[in-house]
Amino acid sequence: MWLRSIFLGLVVLLTGCVSSEVRHLAQDGDWQAAGFYDGQKGHKQKSADTLAHLSQGMAVDQAAYDAGYAAGLLEFCQLENAYRLGVLKVNYLGQCDDMPDGAHFRSNWEQAFYSDLHDW
Numbered sequence: 001m002w003l004r005s006i007f008l009g010l011v012v013l014l015t016g017c018v019s020s021e022v023r024h025l026a027q028d029g030d031w032q033a034a035g036f037y038d039g040q041k042g043h044k045q046k047s048a049d050t051l052a053h054l055s056q057g058m059a060v061d062q063a064a065y066d067a068g069y070a071a072g073l074l075e076f077c078q079l080e081n082a083y084r085l086g087v088l089k090v091n092y093l094g095q096c097d098d099m100p101d102g103a104h105f106r107s108n109w110e111q112a113f114y115s116d117l118h119d120w
Contacts, residue, residue: 022046026055032068039072042085042095077105086112 025034031051038046051060077096085092086109096105 023054026051026060027058029055029058029061031061031064035065035068035070036072037068039069040075041072042076042090042093044093044095045069073099077101079105079108082106082108083112085109086115089113 022034022037025031025037034051034054035045038044046054046065048060048062051062051065052058073095077099079101082092082096082105092106092109092113094106096102099105
């Protein structure tokens with residue numbers, strides 16, 4: 001039980017770092033890298049309003065963010081990641097459903113996520 005508590009604490013800590021990383025990239029105007037980071041981590045794609053808020057008023061290059069996001073999402077949606085995410089009990093938000101292997105990705109994730117064999 002204590003391992004699960006430590007793991008959940010780390011997830012909360014790392015979640016705070018995620019927004020800091022994207023905020024830093026946005027403030028530097030590196031929109032493609034910000035999008036890639038979000039996609040690779042499986043985060044939902046950010047709107048122009050959200051990006052403008054993160055960049056503190058800098059001009060947003062939505063096209064660069066979207067291109068980076070698409071490239072990052074291709075990495076996130078690799079089938080081998082689905083089972084790993086499920087084992088780690090990471091919630092899947094359907095980011096890969098529209099990909100060619102989206103149904104297979106979801107199936108692998110569900111199998112691992114709902115398996116009692118990997119309960120911490």
